Every structure is written in structure tokens, then in C-alpha cells.
Amino acid sequence: MSIKMPIPDQAILNRRDEIIAALQKIVPGEGVISSEKEMKPYESDGLNAYRQPPMVVVLPETTEQVSQVLRYCHANGIKVVPRGSGTSLSGGALPLADAVLLGLGKFKRIREIDFENRVVVTEPGVTNLAITQAVEHAGFYYAPDPSSQIACSIGGNIAENSGGVHCLKYGMTTNNVLGCEIVLITGEILRIGGKAPEHSGYDLMGIITGSEGLLGVVTEVTVRILQKPETARAVMVGFNDVEAAGECVARIIGAGIIPGGMEMMDKPAIHAAEAFVHAGYPLDVEALLIVELDGPKVEVDELILRVEAIARTCGQATCQISNSEEERLLFWAGRKAAFPAVGRISPDYICMDGTIPRGKLPQALLRIRELSEKYGLGVANVFHAGDGNLHPLILFDANKPGEMERAEAFGADILRTCVELGGVLTGEHGVGVEKRDLMPEMFTDIDLAQQQRLKCAFDTDGLLNPGKVFPTLHRCAELGRVHVHRGQLAFPDIPRF
Amino acid sequence: MMQVRDAADVEQAVRDALAAQQSLEIVGHGTKRQVGHAMATNAVLDLSQLNAIVSYEPGELILTAQAGAPLCDVLSLIDSKNQSFAFEPMDTSALLGTPAGQGTIAGMIAAGFAGPRRIKAGAARDHLLGAVAVSGFGDLFKTGGKVVKNVTGYDLCKLLAGSWGTLAVMTEVTLKVLPKPEDEITLALGGLDSEVAGHAMTAALGSPYDVSAAAHVPKSALTGALAEIGHGDSVTLVRLEGIAQSVAHRAGTLETLLAPFGRATRLAADASAAAWVLVRDVIPFAADGPRGDWPVWRIVCPPASGGKLGAALARESGAEVIYDWGGGLIWMTCAEDAKSHTTIREAIGRDGHATLMRAPDALRTTLDVFQPQDAALMKLTAGIKASFDPDGILNPGRMYAGL
Numbered sequence: 001m002s003i004k005m006p007i008p009d010q011a012i013l014n015r016r017d018e019i020i021a022a023l024q025k026i027v028p029g030e031g032v033i034s035s036e037k038e039m040k041p042y043e044s045d046g047l048n049a050y051r052q053p054p055m056v057v058v059l060p061e062t063t064e065q066v067s068q069v070l071r072y073c074h075a076n077g078i079k080v081v082p083r084g085s086g087t088s089l090s091g092g093a094l095p096l097a098d099a100v101l102l103g104l105g106k107f108k109r110i111r112e113i114d115f116e117n118r119v120v121v122t123e124p125g126v127t128n129l130a131i132t133q134a135v136e137h138a139g140f141y142y143a144p145d146p147s148s149q150i151a152c153s154i155g156g157n158i159a160e161n162s163g164g165v166h167c168l169k170y171g172m173t174t175n176n177v178l179g180c181e182i183v184l185i186t187g188e189i190l191r192i193g194g195k196a197p198e199h200s201g202y203d204l205m206g207i208i209t210g211s212e213g214l215l216g217v218v219t220e221v222t223v224r225i226l227q228k229p230e231t232a233r234a235v236m237v238g239f240n241d242v243e244a245a246g247e248c249v250a251r252i253i254g255a256g257i258i259p260g261g262m263e264m265m266d267k268p269a270i271h272a273a274e275a276f277v278h279a280g281y282p283l284d285v286e287a288l289l290i291v292e293l294d295g296p297k298v299e300v301d302e303l304i305l306r307v308e309a310i311a312r313t314c315g316q317a318t319c320q321i322s323n324s325e326e327e328r329l330l331f332w333a334g335r336k337a338a339f340p341a342v343g344r345i346s347p348d349y350i351c352m353d354g355t356i357p358r359g360k361l362p363q364a365l366l367r368i369r370e371l372s373e374k375y376g377l378g379v380a381n382v383f384h385a386g387d388g389n390l391h392p393l394i395l396f397d398a399n400k401p402g403e404m405e406r407a408e409a410f411g412a413d414i415l416r417t418c419v420e421l422g423g424v425l426t427g428e429h430g431v432g433v434e435k436r437d438l439m440p441e442m443f444t445d446i447d448l449a450q451q452q453r454l455k456c457a458f459d460t461d462g463l464l465n466p467g468k469v470f471p472t473l474h475r476c477a478e479l480g481r482v483h484v485h486r487g488q489l490a491f492p493d494i495p496r497f
Numbered sequence: 498m499m500q501v502r503d504a505a506d507v508e509q510a511v512r513d514a515l516a517a518q519q520s521l522e523i524v525g526h527g528t529k530r531q532v533g534h535a536m537a538t539n540a541v542l543d544l545s546q547l548n549a550i551v552s553y554e555p556g557e558l559i560l561t562a563q564a565g566a567p568l569c570d571v572l573s574l575i576d577s578k579n580q581s582f583a584f585e586p587m588d589t590s591a592l593l594g595t596p597a598g599q600g601t602i603a604g605m606i607a608a609g610f611a612g613p614r615r616i617k618a619g620a621a622r623d624h625l626l627g628a629v630a631v632s633g634f635g636d637l638f639k640t641g642g643k644v645v646k647n648v649t650g651y652d653l654c655k656l657l658a659g660s661w662g663t664l665a666v667m668t669e670v671t672l673k674v675l676p677k678p679e680d681e682i683t684l685a686l687g688g689l690d691s692e693v694a695g696h697a698m699t700a701a702l703g704s705p706y707d708v709s710a711a712a713h714v715p716k717s718a719l720t721g722a723l724a725e726i727g728h729g730d731s732v733t734l735v736r737l738e739g740i741a742q743s744v745a746h747r748a749g750t751l752e753t754l755l756a757p758f759g760r761a762t763r764l765a766a767d768a769s770a771a772a773w774v775l776v777r778d779v780i781p782f783a784a785d786g787p788r789g790d791w792p793v794w795r796i797v798c799p800p801a802s803g804g805k806l807g808a809a810l811a812r813e814s815g816a817e818v819i820y821d822w823g824g825g826l827i828w829m830t831c832a833e834d835a836k837s838h839t840t841i842r843e844a845i846g847r848d849g850h851a852t853l854m855r856a857p858d859a860l861r862t863t864l865d866v867f868q869p870q871d872a873a874l875m876k877l878t879a880g881i882k883a884s885f886d887p888d889g890i891l892n893p894g895r896m897y898a899g900l
Binding site for chain 2: 172202296303356359430
């Protein structure tokens, strides 16, 4: 493992048996897992290059049990790593050797469907897709659709502020949740918001969403549901150069059109996807743009014409319009299978997740190509073009000595490039452990200190998910005053991971 | 009164205040100073000269402005590129009786009020992408970014929006802008009582026709153009926006859906836009109108129960109410001596909350302006305030006593 995690506390490890017994008292039956074999599935999440067996796994079934587990851990100075379905791509649920892994997998019940207020109240272990499935008979759906939606839990979506291909038009998780029940590390249970369109006081729901499991453990969620658009159609446009594709994206948005989804793939990604799913993608183009329009049929038909006309002004090489639901799904099949498709052409890959201003796309892709040559590793790019969110897939072979380290260095350089171009380190996957040490590329010590002080307001002892998001661990007392002379490091003496 | 010209001035002003343990009232144009509790401050930090629009990139859908940039300048700039803030920020000047056309961009964010399109597009918090601010530690920090999609670090923007200047002094903000809808039509139903109107709005919002606003104005609250629309009876308004073909199509199908509630009249784009400004800015309760002397509450509740709640409040205290957000937002006004002012939060119950928007000092000093929180939430709120402003330098006491 090339990323350093907090040093395990031997005193806690020495107490392992006693801790297991205490947890078994709180969560009886099969709710505590402590054998090496049974803990195996919990060693890693979607960032599976990193593995670490937890000290013990606990799977509570009620809010009260979560509260008691956290209260016990807080009283005993034991670290806790929360986990939903374990699909995080940034290592948000990576265990620690001396921490309790708190799984929410047994919170699997949808508690209430309220069509009149257009909300669903659900337990956090319910999958993203299951929410849509529970309401689709009435024409509703839950809008954010991360590509892992069949597996990822809504609680995990809250932690990561998950996006998806439709978030340009319909928003991220944070724009689609109204309230939650959350248990703090002290065991205190708080209710925040609910069915009303906004809650009173500071926007706690807004700060909890995307907090990567560092602030509390969510045990119930209230989400907004929307009526499904009447219809959707897609346009698939091929371009001979990436600049033209980027220009086309800018002109579509400039024309006042916010598509339901707007995705781009570069040549290596197109080839990998086509070989895998045979979606009929053109193989001689440098970039492929899929634009999906949704809404009433009369609207979609008109917007399709407008997008087609715009594509023509941008020097399109090919253009296909879906004329049936089957055809639309086929257009998407390649894009949706892009990750596994790349998995077929390379023994291993890592998926990056930076965001750039849309207009900088050609520069970003050029830089990525240069880096690809420099590091001697291939790369395939898929891209949420509408909102500037890049997903370069770096190809490598973990069995070849040094390749993984090279791939990680390549990835870090891509993210640095995103920041240099005016963008950010992560658009939807989260910081986790993966991008933790890159945070200073984007934030000063003062910026990070403000974030960490907020963490202290929720978790004074830093017991919840330590080692994630922040490149340095601080005791809360140290964060009191950070007055520094401009340009100087605020904490010159503090060890960094 | 301290005027500042750049972020370094703000940082210095807060550091000086900190050193002197002198609290600050943070002010832009001061249009919303009367909202919230009177503050125990002895100095005003005036951000109105920090007023540049830093950058506007229509193709990237983002705008960056200094905190004190006049909102009207920003709105006319983005309007010139056919864009807008999708959350339809309200203009509080008529309601609060302040000069028209005033207000700064950071003031809009600090208050966090969204207009009728909130039900579809969210509020200021959903459109604030990044901010630079000075904390009560006297440190300039940044949060978020200048791109529309970002999950890097805690989303402190969400806390700044709606925090009424109690956490940090914003110096620069980056917001998402979106294309303005090409066309709009509003369907108006006449003569419904509040509960039935609530059902009609719920039906419209539960339809696939992408309703972008739904409001109900009872007969007694009608004013100006709203009175004309309803021919003197209550009006229920449902707005559709988008490209012309789509709006016309959806209006037709929605009329059929709403037929059990009566025959809808159609307001074309200009009339529709004019009607929604009246709702957005709560013109029926304007400070210079017939109820200008009455206190005004802003109540937020689950939308489907709004009609019933509003009707009960009106019945019990002789209050006037208007409903926006499909029933999820109720503006209520009643005489200063009505008992509702002290019982309103019991009437609303656990699922909603109320803010006293306009009131004479006598009432403001005896009531909680913002919804009181339970002990556990209050403790966390205090912890958050301390994490930004431990010495209580910034707008102390404006939201909650002692914070």
C-alpha cells in the first residue's frame, strides 16, 4: 500500500477480545463478525488496490444499536469506519487495523413512500436503484444515478454526494435529499430536515452530504422523487478531433439546451466499448459525443433537431439519432460498459475523476496524452462533457513491478492538471484516501483548517473515519488559531501522512 | 462603520475586531437588516464597495462576483446572455419596505431565500459553487470551486448560504447560472378554497408535466394583477416553462388533468411572468400596502399539508396567507396583537418551521425570529458557529441568542 494510514493504536488492538465482546452485547446474534475469513469481504471497497482487514465488523440493525456502538467506541477511544455497500471509488470505506468497521447493510427497509409530498423515507442500506424501483409503478424515480446504482446504497450516496450521468440537469445527491436521521460519534441521535422543502437553521443536510463518513452515521434518509420524463432520445455524434467535440458541447449549452445527459468518449474508449458491446460506434473518429434529451415527445423531437443542427456547424464526422428505445439504450450500452470494456483490454486500470471548466477540455486531453507518453501507460477517456467531469482510465498491469506506482503518479498528475486548468480534484467520487494527499494542490492550510474545525464540531476526538479526506491529522485543540504570515506553512512541525 | 475595498481589508477588519473583542454587523446594502434579532454589535462592516463582478463565463454557466456586487447589476448582466439564477431569488424590498433595486449578491446568499422555482431548481444553496470568506478567526479561506460539479472537501458553501453572516464574511462568490426558459405559460384556476387548491397543486406537481411553480392566493389577499386574473376570486397558479412547443403541449395536457378543479385560464409569457413576481416578492403583504403594518411570517412545511395548515392559521387568528412551492411555503400576516404570533410554532408542528420576517421591535425582541432548535441540534449549531467564529465576532445573536 503506497498511501500511509494512521498508525494503529496497539493499546486498542490489545483489547480486541474485550471490544468484540462488548459489541456482541450491543448487537447480538450474527451482527458482529471477527473471524479473518468472514471479514475478508470488508477488507476493501471499490478502490480495491487498497486492502486492510478491520479489527472487527459490526452490522447493527437499529438506530439505537448504532447509537450504542458509537457511544461505546467514543467512550473507549476506538476509531470507527462507516460503510454502506462498499462501492466507493476513492477508498472512503477502507478499514483501519485498529478500527471498528460499522456496516449499514442491514438497514434495508424503505420506511415510507409519500407520493403527495414526492418524497421517500428510507433506511441507508437501501440501494439507489431500489428507491426508483419502489416508486416507478407510479411514474416516479430518484434522479441521481451513479453508475454503481444497482449496488451502491443511498447512505453511501449521501456520504459521497454521488452524481451520475444525469446530474447536469437533475443535480447531485445534495440537490435531491431533504433530511436525515444521523448518529454522532457520541451516540447522540439527531433529526435534520424532513419532508419540508428546506430545514431551519444552518444547512446541516448540506454539510453532511459529501462529508465522506467523517461527521456521523446516517440511519435514515428522506429523498425527493421526480416524475419520469415522458420520453428520451439520444443523438450520437462522431468528430475527427477532440476540439470540435468540445466546441459542440459549448455550443449546445450556449444555445440554452441543458441535456439530460451529455457524454464524451475518446478513441481508445470508443474502441474498447465497441469491441465489448457492439453498440455500432464509429471506429475512425477521435471523439464520440452522446447527447440525451428527455421530456415530452414534442420537446425532445424539437431539441434533437436543434442539437443535430449544432453538430453540423461543428464539423461532425458522423451523426446518428435514436429512433427507438432499443436504439437509445444501445447508444448508451457502450458508454455504460466503458469501465468493464477497458477492463478487458488491460489487466488493471484506475479511474480518475477530476473536473475542469468545459472550455479547457482540449487542453486537458492534450496534457493527458503527453503524460501518457511520459509514464509509458495507456489511457482511455470517458467524460461527463456537460459538467466538465473527466474520467481518465489509466491502463496498467499490477503484476509488473512499479506499474501501479507509475499509474498512481500519472493519475496524480492528471488531477494536478485539472486544478491548474481551474478545476477540482474530484467531481463525484470523493477524496477518500485516493486523493487525500493531493488536497493541498487545491486548498491552503488555512482552507483545510476551517474544514477540519468543522469536523471537530461533530467529532472532537477524530474517531470517525480518520485518515480520509485530510492529508494531516490534527487534534482539535491545535486548530484553534492558525494565524500565519502569508505564504508560510501553518503547521510546519506536524507530521503529514 | 468600516468600508472595505478588497479581501485583505476584510481580513484586517476582522482581525482588528478580534483583537479589540469588538463584534461586527456585516452589511451589504442593508436591505435585510431588520430580519433577525437585534445584534449586540458596536461596529458595522460595510461590504458595499467590494462590488466588482469578477468574471462571467456564459459557456461555463458560472459567474464570480465580489460579495457587495449589486444583485440588480448581476441579474441584468446574465439576463443579457439569456441566463438567470434558476432559483429565482426574491426581492425583499417591497415586503420589508426598503428602497427598490437594492441588495447585494452575498446578501442574497446569506439570507438564502429562493423564489417560486425552488420546487424544481432548488435554492441559493444549490447554486453556490464556491466562496471566499473571512472566518471569525480572521482568516481568509476558500471553499468549493469554479466548476459546476465538485465534491472536493466539505461543502462549506451550503453552510454559508442561509447563515445570515453569522459564520464568515463572504468576500467573493461563484454561482451557477442557467439558460432562461424560452417560454412560459401559467394556468390559473379561480375560486378554489385553500385546501382544494392544495390538492390541485399536489396533482399538478405529481404529474409528468414538469411544473416549475405552483401557488395559491386566497381572495382576501388578492392585489393588483392577481385580482384581475381571478376576477375577484381566489387564484391558483401553475407555471410551465421551456421551449414553446413543449410548454403549449404540457399546458394542454395539464388543463385536462386539472379539469376536476375547474376550467383553467392561460396566462401567456408576459402576464405569467408578471404574476409570478407578485407571488415571489409577496406583494400582497407589501410594506406600503393595506397590511403593511402587520408582522409577516415565512412558514415552510411539507407541501401537501400546506393548504390545511394555512387555512387553520387563517381561521384561528384572522391571518392572511398566501401559498407558494405547491403549499410548501406559506407567507402569513396577522395583526400585531393576534395570539398566533406566540402559538404559530405549535400550530405548524414538528414537520415545518417559521421565520419572523417583518415585525416591530416589540415583537422581535419577545419572539424567536428563527425556529428554535431542540437541545441536541442547538448544541451542534453552537459547535459549528464556534468552529467558524469562536469569539462571536460576526453578527452575534442575529439567529440565536448567545450565538
